Amino acid sequence: MKKHEEHEKDNSERWLLTYADLITLLMIFFVIMYAISNVDAQKYQEISQSLSGTLDPAGFGGGGSGGGGASSSSGIDISKALEDLESNQVDPELEAAAEEIKELLREKGLQDKVSVSVQERGVVVGLMNTVLFESGSAQIKPEAIPTLVAIGQIANGVHNYIRVEGNTDDVPMNTPQIPSNWELSVIRATEVLKLLITQSNVAPDKISAVGYGEFRPSVPNISAENRAKNRKVDIVILSDKLDKSESENADAPASDNE
Numbered sequence: 001m002k003k004h005e006e007h008e009k010d011n012s013e014r015w016l017l018t019y020a021d022l023i024t025l026l027m028i029f030f031v032i033m034y035a036i037s038n039v040d041a042q043k044y045q046e047i048s049q050s051l052s053g054t055l056d057p058a059g060f061g062g063g064g065s066g067g068g069g070a071s072s073s074s075g076i077d078i079s080k081a082l083e084d085l086e087s088n089q090v091d092p093e094l095e096a097a098a099e100e101i102k103e104l105l106r107e108k109g110l111q112d113k114v115s116v117s118v119q120e121r122g123v124v125v126g127l128m129n130t131v132l133f134e135s136g137s138a139q140i141k142p143e144a145i146p147t148l149v150a151i152g153q154i155a156n157g158v159h160n161y162i163r164v165e166g167n168t169d170d171v172p173m174n175t176p177q178i179p180s181n182w183e184l185s186v187i188r189a190t191e192v193l194k195l196l197i198t199q200s201n202v203a204p205d206k207i208s209a210v211g212y213g214e215f216r217p218s219v220p221n222i223s224a225e226n227r228a229k230n231r232k233v234d235i236v237i238l239s240d241k242l243d244k245s246e247s248e249n250a251d252a253p254a255s256d257n258e
Helices: 015-035 041-055 078-087 092-108 142-156 181-199 224-230 240-251
Strands: 114-119 122-128 162-167 207-211 232-238
Touching (some): 142 162, 162 181, 181 207, 181 232
């Protein structure tokens, strides 16, 4: 009986799958190591380019299209992962400014009345209205001015734009001078803005003011304690991402109105 020869399948490229998975694991390891270290922007770019070239050396990524960016057999979009990592990095200059403001507040004994946090939108300095204003008033207390000026000087030392945000609780406001919480929040934010321009030497084209009224509360307005937390003015040193947006708007040519 004649034997039938068995034809073996060509498995010469199966090693590529194992290689890709191994490289993916190494990439994840290096990304984690990078995330917990302080790597400057130039070194980040070097790592990004190195990883992209290593993970897709011959155009295997991008679903075989030959130019869709680095990916792996595990379905991880390497380029997007690196972009997300970059966007989540906090500018050391912003972190330094936040620490300097915290130290200032500790010296003045205001750490319980003024909060400082580094968020996705930037360094947020939250000043409770009891520190800045009398109830229902938009005039800054004289004793609050030195602290505001010092905060403004620190913020002005950072290249990023500054935004002053006014907030209120949900208790209606209705006086001849200030008919609603909208006006109250805008006027208070504007008063802080004017002080930072005149006494902290912040350039007018580097700062803006907005008022949110009661419509962006930090906590639900369900108690007197929570309402007190929502009556505040935030001084925000914008993150690099928002700072670029502000810069693009500032550089955009004005339209001609005929």
